[in-house]
Amino acid sequence: xxxxxxxxKRRSGCPLNASVEMLGDRWSLLILRDMMLRGFRYYxxxxxxxxxxxxxxxADRLRKLEDYGIIATKRDPSDGRKLIYSLTAKGIDLxxxxxxMVLWAAAHEExxxxxxxxxxxxxxxxxxxxxxxxxxxxxxxxxxxxxxx
Amino acid sequence: xxxxxxxxKRRSGCPLNASVEMLGDRWSLLILRDMMLRGFRYYxxxxxxxxxxxxxxxADRLRKLEDYGIIATKRDPSDGRKLIYSLTAKGIDLxxxxxxMVLWAAAHEExxxxxxxxxxxxxxxxxxxxxxxxxxxxxxxxxxxxxxx
DNA sequence: AGAACTTACTTGTGAAATGCAAGTGAAATG
DNA sequence: CATTTCACTTGCATTTCACAAGTAAGTTCT
Numbered sequence: 001x002x003x004x005x006x007x008x009k010r011r012s013g014c015p016l017n018a019s020v021e022m023l024g025d026r027w028s029l030l031i032l033r034d035m036m037l038r039g040f041r042y043y044x045x046x047x048x049x050x051x052x053x054x055x056x057x058x059a060d061r062l063r064k065l066e067d068y069g070i071i072a073t074k075r076d077p078s079d080g081r082k083l084i085y086s087l088t089a090k091g092i093d094l095x096x097x098x099x100x101m102v103l104w105a106a107a108h109e110e111x112x113x114x115x116x117x118x119x120x121x122x123x124x125x126x127x128x129x130x131x132x133x134x135x136x137x138x139x140x141x142x143x144x145x146x147x148x149x
Numbered sequence: 150x151x152x153x154x155x156x157x158k159r160r161s162g163c164p165l166n167a168s169v170e171m172l173g174d175r176w177s178l179l180i181l182r183d184m185m186l187r188g189f190r191y192y193x194x195x196x197x198x199x200x201x202x203x204x205x206x207x208a209d210r211l212r213k214l215e216d217y218g219i220i221a222t223k224r225d226p227s228d229g230r231k232l233i234y235s236l237t238a239k240g241i242d243l244x245x246x247x248x249x250m251v252l253w254a255a256a257h258e259e260x261x262x263x264x265x266x267x268x269x270x271x272x273x274x275x276x277x278x279x280x281x282x283x284x285x286x287x288x289x290x291x292x293x294x295x296x297x298x
Numbered sequence: 299a300g301a302a303c304t305t306a307c308t309t310g311t312g313a314a315a316t317g318c319a320a321g322t323g324a325a326a327t328g
Numbered sequence: 329c330a331t332t333t334c335a336c337t338t339g340c341a342t343t344t345c346a347c348a349a350g351t352a353a354g355t356t357c358t
Contacts, residue, residue, distance in 0.1 A: 011199075011200040011201070012199045012200050012261075013260050013261030013262065014179075014182070014199070014200075014260065014261065014262060015250075015251045015252075015254035015255045015258065015260040015261075015262065015265075015266060016178060016179065016182050016247060016250055016251050016254065017179060017200060018254040018258045018260050019178075019250040019251070019253060019254040020175055020176075020178050020179060020250075021175065023250075024173060024174055024175045024176075024178065025173055025174070025175075026169055026170065026173045026174075026345095027169075029165060029168075029169050029173065030163075030165065030166060030169060033163070033165050042305085042306090043305070043306050043307075044304085044305065044306080047306090050160075050161045050163070051160040051161050051163075051166060052160070054345075054346050054347065055306085055307070055308090055347095056307085056308075056309085056345085056346080056347090057344095057345070057346075058306095058307090059306075059307055059308080060344095069257075079304095079305085079354080079355075080353080080354050080355080081304065081305045081306070081353070081354045081355065082304095082305065082306080082354095083305090083306070090257045093253055093256065093257065094253060096249045096252075096253070097246065097249040097250055097253055098165060100245045100246040100249050101164070101165055101168040101169075101172075101246050102164045102165050102168070103164075103245075104164075104168060104242055104243060104245070104246055105164035105165065105167040105168040106164045107242065108218070108239045108242065109164065109167045111162050111163065111164040111167050112161075112162030112163065112164075113162065113163060113164065116164075117164060174315095175316095191334085191335090192334070192335050192336075193333090193334065193335080196335095203316075203317050203318065204318090204335085204336070204337090205316085205317080205318090205336085205337075205338085206315090206316065206317075207335095207336090208335075208336055208337080209315095209316095228325080228326070228333095228334085229324080229325055229326080230324070230325045230326065230333065230334045230335070231325095231333095231334065231335080232334090232335070299358100300357100300358090301356100301357085301358085302355100302356085302357075302358100303354105303355080303356075303357090304353100304354080304355070304356090305352100305353085305354080305355095306351100306352095306353090306354105307350105307351085307352085307353100308349100308350080308351075308352100309348100309349085309350075309351095310347105310348090310349080310350095311346100311347090311348090311349105312345100312346090312347090313344105313345080313346080313347100314343105314344080314345070314346090315342105315343080315344065315345080316341105316342080316343065316344080317340105317341090317342075317343090318339105318340090318341085318342100319338100319339090319340090320337100320338085320339085320340105321336105321337080321338075321339095322335105322336085322337070322338090323334105323335095323336090323337100324333105324334090324335095324336105325332105325333085325334080325335105326331100326332080326333070326334095327330100327331080327332070327333085328329100328330090328331080328332090
């Protein structure tokens, strides 16, 4: 079921290298955080997210994430200008990576959002499961909406 | 005990953003992989690692990782030309991040090193514990060596 | 229907990061 | 003491990035 790409021109076959080639930049994981944790779906929401990504970079990253099969795109049925960006199964599977990165930074750096951190620390598995649950529900709703007359 | 930097000029206080600002590039995590999993300690080893990092980039990344407190540097007592790079506690704490990234890529991409992947899949916690164990033993040995007459 | 506005981009330009080749100085080796 | 090894640095071409401005398609207002 999960599509695996032969993926041309990779520097090495190491799985960590594959991850780094897809996600190793200063924006991709933040976009995925916004989708996963904040429920962002529209271009404009990402553009206005706190860290301030440039519009050309955002367009480029969304295109690459879609090429990698991490996110999917479709027209908003209720507003033809908008595109709805959503996580694929491959995308939501990054939840454990994001949570570990949050835990690591929280342990070793001075950061904000202690509520999020404490929730993850309390029960990591539960946090990931909840993220998956929200994603699954959203996928169902989204499917229902797309089949409206 | 863990030093937390006030860290000037960060784009946001989000812990994920902190991680991404330190590790979000195409090389840093590969260097850490080589230290953690392959036991690399010398500049030349990293230079000759499979993915082929350029020497100026390597020097830059090692300097930054040291600035962030993720790795530490000392002279090799048995050869004054060499520097020994080693993981700090903050560095070895990235083991869970690396393992999750390996698992994700292994699940969704075509990669090599199935032995490593299977070992991690078999028991994630155990794999991380073993990495920590190796690190702790190495730290003891290293300390002993540095106090030789 | 037409003007004004939104949305999701693209394009242009300068600055910064990257990749490659060559060079340097300190320390070890023969 | 000449040569080699090691950990870099320097110079330069290429790529990526950030910022500002513009554009086409679709929607809302009147």
